[in-house]
Amino acid sequence: MDEEALFEVAVPTGRQGGSLADPLNSATPLAVRMRPQTLDELAGQGHLLGDGSPLRRLVEADEPTALLLWGPPGTGKTTIAAIVSAQTNRRFVEVSAVSAGVKEVREVIDAARRQLAAGGHQTVLFVDEVHRFSKAQQDALLPGVENRWVTLVAATTENPFFSVISPLLSRSLLLTLEPLTDDAVRAVVGRALTDERGLAGAFSLDVDAEDQLVRLAGGDARRALTYLEASANASRSLGRDAITIEALEAAVDRAAVRYDRQGDQHYDVISAFIKSIRGSDVDAALHYLARMVEAGEDPRFIARRLVILASEDVGLADPSALTTAVAAAQAVQLIGMPEARLNLGQAVIALALAPKSNAVIRAVDAAVADVRAGKIGSVPVHLRDAHYRAAGQIGHGDGYLYAHSDPRGVAPQRHVPDLLIDATYYRPTTHGAEEQYAARLERIKMILADDEGRGRDR
Numbered sequence: 001m002d003e004e005a006l007f008e009v010a011v012p013t014g015r016q017g018g019s020l021a022d023p024l025n026s027a028t029p030l031a032v033r034m035r036p037q038t039l040d041e042l043a044g045q046g047h048l049l050g051d052g053s054p055l056r057r058l059v060e061a062d063e064p065t066a067l068l069l070w071g072p073p074g075t076g077k078t079t080i081a082a083i084v085s086a087q088t089n090r091r092f093v094e095v096s097a098v099s100a101g102v103k104e105v106r107e108v109i110d111a112a113r114r115q116l117a118a119g120g121h122q123t124v125l126f127v128d129e130v131h132r133f134s135k136a137q138q139d140a141l142l143p144g145v146e147n148r149w150v151t152l153v154a155a156t157t158e159n160p161f162f163s164v165i166s167p168l169l170s171r172s173l174l175l176t177l178e179p180l181t182d183d184a185v186r187a188v189v190g191r192a193l194t195d196e197r198g199l200a201g202a203f204s205l206d207v208d209a210e211d212q213l214v215r216l217a218g219g220d221a222r223r224a225l226t227y228l229e230a231s232a233n234a235s236r237s238l239g240r241d242a243i244t245i246e247a248l249e250a251a252v253d254r255a256a257v258r259y260d261r262q263g264d265q266h267y268d269v270i271s272a273f274i275k276s277i278r279g280s281d282v283d284a285a286l287h288y289l290a291r292m293v294e295a296g297e298d299p300r301f302i303a304r305r306l307v308i309l310a311s312e313d314v315g316l317a318d319p320s321a322l323t324t325a326v327a328a329a330q331a332v333q334l335i336g337m338p339e340a341r342l343n344l345g346q347a348v349i350a351l352a353l354a355p356k357s358n359a360v361i362r363a364v365d366a367a368v369a370d371v372r373a374g375k376i377g378s379v380p381v382h383l384r385d386a387h388y389r390a391a392g393q394i395g396h397g398d399g400y401l402y403a404h405s406d407p408r409g410v411a412p413q414r415h416v417p418d419l420l421i422d423a424t425y426y427r428p429t430t431h432g433a434e435e436q437y438a439a440r441l442e443r444i445k446m447i448l449a450d451d452e453g454r455g456r457d458r
Helices: 054-060 077-087 102-117 135-139 142-146 166-170 182-194 207-217 221-237 245-252 264-278 282-294 299-317 320-335 340-353 359-372 434-449 452-457
Strands: 066-070 091-096 123-128 150-156 172-176
Touching: 054 077, 054 172, 066 077, 066 166, 077 091, 077 123, 077 150, 091 102, 102 123, 102 135, 102 142, 102 150, 142 150, 142 166, 166 172, 182 207, 182 221, 207 221, 207 245, 221 245, 264 282, 264 299, 264 340, 282 299, 282 340, 299 320, 299 340, 299 359, 299 434, 320 340
Parallel strands: 066 150, 066 172, 091 123, 123 150
Antiparallel strands: none
């Protein structure tokens, strides 16, 4: 069976099935027509495109290697595979890990091997969503990679160190693609508006519509171009050649939340979001989360604020709060939107319902204030480093009590400089788990106080 009957083979970039006079009358989606044809056209991945980079050597020097591309959707994984194929004059065969099995993978590799033996072109085998392949399916790729019967380009949105077998990972060059910045998305949209492969100058894009389009894209170039094409069609149906925010809303079936990430709305909404969690109003917190998500706010920004809040407003009243927030931030990086909204939502609910304490921030800020005010003082002699030669001759470490040698686990000795002998920074609340810390702190202070008189004389 011909493998091209089984698998999608990428069509060349450029205008397909349309006319110069009507850039919207095309059988090929705008995102496909505008797919970069060279590495220099690739947006937002500058860290991979420097002179002499492995990717450039593969494309420009035709150095054979297997590539593993890890990144969120719409960052250029399929595009890189197509560029490798086109610029090295190799056949391009794409398989999807969603539908292909071991038998199909082996047929593609066998066909590539036969073609090489007959003096034909080499083959670029692009495996999309390789993390969905089972171990046996990934094993089936190894002979083709080891013998260089194919140039494997595998793409994944999940951490390959957990989702790709070690033999395949060790034989591949791992390249990490980053979500496109807003400026990179604007550049992609701007090129599509004017390029003959795109809308060829037939439409303009209002500033507020562009801002909303960039937000909705969420760092995904393919999504940005899909929305742009739909908005252009909506504008045409209204008899207009300017794409407005109303046309964008109608096209993507989503009302634009009036939310400027650089203006007052940005600060007002995030302020209300944090204060709602602090106030334990879970429904209000979820409302503001939804507003930010729907407006296309960077989910990493939301996650960072939750990590801060976990220590600032929950702290030791629920020590698991920080773990929850950090896990949500890691999930945002690993999974991306829209699925990561669930991870953010879980963290928001947990933090809103957690007992609250601001004792951590008050303690840290009080200590910082004293340091800034010049209350520093010398480190007590018995706490100074005594590991180097001659330290004992100047008394460093003399009198130090090893805490683990005391049956209570706390040794009666002073740790702060003389200037801060009476300083108290951490004042725990009685909320949640922090009540246990308060009780333990009192016991520790009583033990340490046994040394107070001696400490003042040291």
